[in-house]
Amino acid sequence: MSESSPLLEARNLYKTYRMGTVDVPVLRGSSIHMEPGEWVAILGASGSGKSTLLHLLGGLDTPDSGEIRFKGELISSHVRGARNRYRNRDVGFVFQFYHLLPELNVLENTLLPGLVGAGIRGDRKRARELLEAFGLDHRLTHRPRELSGGERQRVAIARALLNGPEILLADEPTGNLDAETGQEILDLLKREHEAGLGIMMVTHDRSIAALADRTVVLQQGQVVPDESPVSH
Amino acid sequence: MYQFLLTSRYLTSRIIPVLAVAAVALCVALVIVVVSVMTGFLDMVRDSGRTLMGDVVISYPVVGIPWYDDLIEEIEALPEAAAAAPLVDTIGVLRMPYPEGAGKEPKMVQIWGVDPGRFAKVTTYADTLMWPTIPEAARYYVARDRLYGPVAKSLDRQQKIAILRASGYEDTTSMSDGQVADLATALTQPEWIDHLRTVVLNSPDVIRKTLREDQLETIQSAVEAEIENDFDLEDNYREDGLTMRRNGQPGMVAGIHVSDANYRDSEGQYKIGRNGHWWLPRFQGALTTIPVDASGGTLEPETEVLPFLNEFSSGVFPVDESRVMLPIEVAQRLMHLDEAEIVDDLDPTKVVGVEPARATMILVRGQPGVEPLALRERVREAYRAFVTRVEEAHPDGPRPPREGINFGLNVLTWEEQNAAFIGPVEKERALMRTLFSIVYVVCAALVLAIFWAIVYEKTRDIGILRSIGASRPGIVWIFMLYGLVVGVVGAFFGLLLGWLVTSNVNGIHDMLAEPPEWLAWGLAVATAIMFFWTVIKLFGGRILPVVLGVMGTLVLGVFTTLIFLLDAQGGLVIWDPAVYYFTEVPNDIDVPEAIITMIGAVIFSLVGAAIPAARAADIDPVRALRYE
Secondary structure (H helix, E strand, C coil), X not given: CCCCCCCEEEEEEEEEXXXXXXXXXXXXXXXXXXXXXXXXXXXXXXXXXXXXXXXXXXXCCCCCEEEEEECCEXXXXXXXXXXXXXXXXXEEEECCCCCCCCCCCHHHHHHHHHHHHHCCCCCHHHHHHHHHHCCCHHHCCCCHHHCCHHHHHHHHHHHHHCCCCCEEEEECCCCCCCHHHHHHHHHHHXXXXXXXXXXXXXXXXXXXXXXXXXXXXXXXXXXXXXXXXXXX | CHHHHHHHHHHHCCCHHHHHHHHHHHHHHHHHHHHHHHXXXXXXXHHHHHHHHCCEEEECCCCCEECHXXXXXXXXXXXXXXXXXXXXXXXXXXXXXXXXXXXXXXXXXXXXXXXXXXXXXXXXXXXXXXXXXXXXXXXXXXXXXXXXXXXXXXXXXXXXXXXXXXXXXXXXXXXXXXXXXXXXXXXXXXXXXXXXXXXXXXXXXXXXXXXXHHHHHHHHHHHHHHHHCCCCCCCCHHHHHHHCEECCEECEEEECCCCCCEEECCCCCEEECHHXXXXXXXXXXXXXXXXXXXXXXXXXXXXXXXXXXXXXXXXXXXXXXXXXXXXXXXXXXXXXXXXXXXXXXXXXXXXXXXXXXXXXXXXXXXXXXXXHHHHHHHHHHHHHHHHHHXXXXXXXXXXXXXXXXXXXXXXXXXXXXXXXXXXXXXXXXXXXXXXXXXXXXXXXXXXXXXXXXXXXXXXXXXXXXXXXXXXXXXXXHHHHXXXXXXXXXXHHHHHXXXXXXXXXXXXXXXXXXXXXXXXXXHHHHHHHHHHHHHHHHHCCCCHHHHHHHHHHHHHHHHHHHHHHHHHHCCCCCCCCHHHHCECCCCCCCCHHHHHHHHHHHHHHHHHHHHHHHXXXXXXXXXXXXXXX
């Protein structure tokens, strides 16, 4: 481990969810880190808390205890405005179910983080370039319901990348797609990774995790290095 | 801002916001219609003051104010006063020309003796005259009156008896000549013309035997003129109404509803009974009053037979129903308020003085822009000056009533004079406004409920927006902006709807009073179509169309039944002129009130949106995203 602090680092995260009257501990002292431009895959069975970990890393949720640092800054204790900015600029989320806004067209969905962050202007040029690069230039004014699953996920990735984040947080990005379309998405991610994008990807599929520089496993609420022979 | 983008998309691609806009629009329209009608009513009450009485009224009933010309001179010298007019106000019994036959209906009327020229300067009397010329329906009757009138008037007693017997009118065969003659005197001139004409057309031999040579000639030319439709119907009914004189002789101008033969049809047009036959200016009426002396004792009744010159419509029902206007000198004569010589008690041929004519009211109109209250104060000063002046000029004559001594003397603005009437209307409007403020709460509750549903539906969107960095206030803003747009758009449509209803309120009211048959049958057909559509949908396998169909059929059916019921029982009159004083429902939008209502709707839409907006902002984004 280098002396300089990693790009993103989480230490000793605890998170418990309350289901009815029962407390369900999800994370029990998880720690994880990633370097700039690194692709980290988090493997885990469903219900192991992978998504929760990703939400905590993305500043969408706060841990019960433990700390998360981005470029050495503690984001878990950020004031609200700063955390919103962090989600808007420094990271980008991609979800299994795409999560596009049904009322907005492809271009508007892509532009949304720009509108949220920068206000009225929004970087239309950048949005168009991204969509063009993802092969969606003929779909700009279509509504999400008119697109295929793969197209939707490409729009979602374009949206996540609009503000030029250093980290893409991907939650089972191919989980809802057939193998071929899933591969297209993975190829796309690979290209972006090669261009310097750091990726933190949650998956339960070992073959997908194999694309990453490094794989960790989340079990019993803790992050452990992957013991399988496939490594970076 | 992304809030604008989302608001515009949420508004245009969903049915729910349309419901919210409709709810706000209905609330706004409701308040605008109710308050506009109430305010319009109040304004009409206030305006009618100027229309009918001027701004300030000096009154001393029954006894009247002597030397009133001096008082008017004193008032008209005021820079604040535009004009003043004397008036004698009393009540009497008017013998109406109807029904046909000897027994005529008497009617209690309020008599206003006015100086027509000065009265028209103080009030808008000239604009209220009903008949600028002979109405179409009455032309035929007026023509007959002109053609046969001279002969009918020249008949002597024997001729009248002969004609009445020949016309087959009532049972004259079993009557003595004396009885027939009595009957003859009770009939009006137009009735005589009818009888004469009947006999001329049906029993020419009776006519030849009865009438004199010159009368026969006139009748002959009248019949020819009638057949050839060759007669001259020039008239000065308007001029007669304005001067209250015809050929130099005084006459009466009655309110449009004094004659019970006049009525308003469902289009708001005045109709004259028996297709124009009962047009009042064809007739004359006998006016009877009971004069009262200065100490309140009654004198012998006085009667004047006067022609009806025209009719007036002030729009104020109690006035139009009971008031008869005539020249002031006639009213003074009827009430013994006219100028009289005072004779020596012992020697009635020796004149010792003059009792001046009196007026029971002086109407004053202010210059434009002068407040009635300010005018009232100046008029009071003028009255005091008048009293001093008269007491110096006529130390032995009758004294004018004085403030503080003659309590019957009042100098009041029109509003004060009618405070008992205006006050309750004002209170009623305040009450209505308060009650209808509840509508705002309803409006807020509707927006709240609808927005609650929208937030529920948009939970996932909220999670997505948060995941890309939207702040909580940002989320609040989406829904507040949404509420603002719903409020503004709703208020605008509400104004439009309110304006449409208010400006057509008389048409709607008349339609309720006499629902048109096409509406009833149209609704019946629509009900039938809806019913069959529902029956067909019954086999379609889906429940929603059936439920909608049943509801539609029921609603249409109920409306159809209501309209038919209304038709059967003669319609629904909500705005009864007997209750509301005016014959028309006010139909002007109350602009300031409409603006306040619209602003209120926007504010309460925002209030309604605030709670769902706050709830939306508090949604846990992680849960929202998991929500699938």
